[in-house]
Amino acid sequence: MRQAIAEYGAGSGGVPGWSRAAEVSAAANALTAIGTVMRRTAKDTLFWEGDAADHIYQVIHGAACLYKLLPDGRRQVARFCHAGDLIGLTAGEGYPYTADALTDLSVVRIRRADLDARVETDRETRRAVLHAIGEELSLAQEQLLLLGRKSAAERVASFFRAMIEQSLRDGGDGRSVSLPMTRVDIADYLGLTHETVCRVLASFRAQGLIATPDPHRILICNPEALGEIAGGDTQERLCA
Amino acid sequence: MRQAIAEYGAGSGGVPGWSRAAEVSAAANALTAIGTVMRRTAKDTLFWEGDAADHIYQVIHGAACLYKLLPDGRRQVARFCHAGDLIGLTAGEGYPYTADALTDLSVVRIRRADLDARVETDRETRRAVLHAIGEELSLAQEQLLLLGRKSAAERVASFFRAMIEQSLRDGGDGRSVSLPMTRVDIADYLGLTHETVCRVLASFRAQGLIATPDPHRILICNPEALGEIAGGDTQERLCA
């Protein structure tokens, strides 16, 4: 089963996936130099919310899932992470979320102290870290709008739009998109139940917007319509 | 009316408010040195979402409100800002949100290029900026959990808890808390309607948890119960 899920990420595009990863770490920053490569199996936990935040991780290959839990088990996924993403950047002492491997995963593990030191001395690292945290923030703020104000259909369409962009960044064609996560993961990311996610999918299928050859793959038939449903990406200026 | 609203922030605690502001800018960073002090009247807009993000603002006195809009007018407030908070830190070219003055406002306006330069050279500024953006991120992530998974009552209780903490930071007693924002602002922050906010308030009042001598002030009668309703702040470790 773990094997099977792991395939979703790499199996389809025809692209090995490693090429993209190499690209990422070379272009964005040279963090690999001060970290060690680690592997994790799907469903492994990298760290728990509240653990001492001593390490930062950069995803090389695979996908991860960051989430918070309420005492009664309600879960909110804050972010899905793909090749190149940094996990665990925080101002606090402890990690603000739990991080699970969604697929089999390769990560670079960097000691926080080492990264901090490098941020002080190396301009490029500083830029990379600032940019990464800025991206994370802007993503979170966009997600606030989604969770606070969008309908179920708008949420799912927004999610697909983001997954399409992710797929394009990974060298995909933007038509066939792999979904490494389960319906529950998607629901917990979008603030819905998995039943509602299924129903929206069924509705999109009925409208001819998407097709789902298998649960972990969607074919985008009408990206424009999907984008319109997803709604205001960035607000067009209302007034001066 | 503007005057009146402005009073809510400063009038109650008996503390002038300026002392706190001075404290903040002295302790956290010396950004004032490279910026200019500006004043804004309640309801003024500092900048619009999408505007070129050429300036960063630090609140000296008063409160501000950061929000995104959907094309049809639905609004999501990302954050309320108080003395000491930085507004407009972003990795992108444009501001990711609109910023309105909630009350009459004093801010330090800093050219982004100047701040960037100072971040390169000054260790303290670097720390201050990294810390501020980290705080903003962690706040946003907590808000994701609220918007995605909490009930209306839990949201309002969480909001009150945060306002109590803010009030304590400003030297208040944590019993009488001023609400510079309207019910609509609160609703747009919590992903609810203003009617629902009113109803939750009525319910809390009926339970003896709070009292509302006037619409812009709440008395906290039972902080413990309120905290319990607000629910899992930070998740107690589930397993090892």
Place this chain on the structure above:
DNA sequence: CGGATTCTTGATCGTGTTCAAAGCAGGTGG
């Protein structure tokens, strides 16, 4: 004091949840 805005409460409605059950795929053990 008068007009506008904000706040509050009530009644009804609808979207998404909850509860339930069936279908399906993958992995395991006999």
Place this chain on the structure above:
DNA sequence: CCACCTGCTTTGAACACGATCAAGAATCCG
């Protein structure tokens, strides 16, 4: 190799929470 079992997905039916629509009260401010 097949049967079973587990976990994931899908669909259906009933329900509930919060939204919407509406009206009146309170507050603010000129």
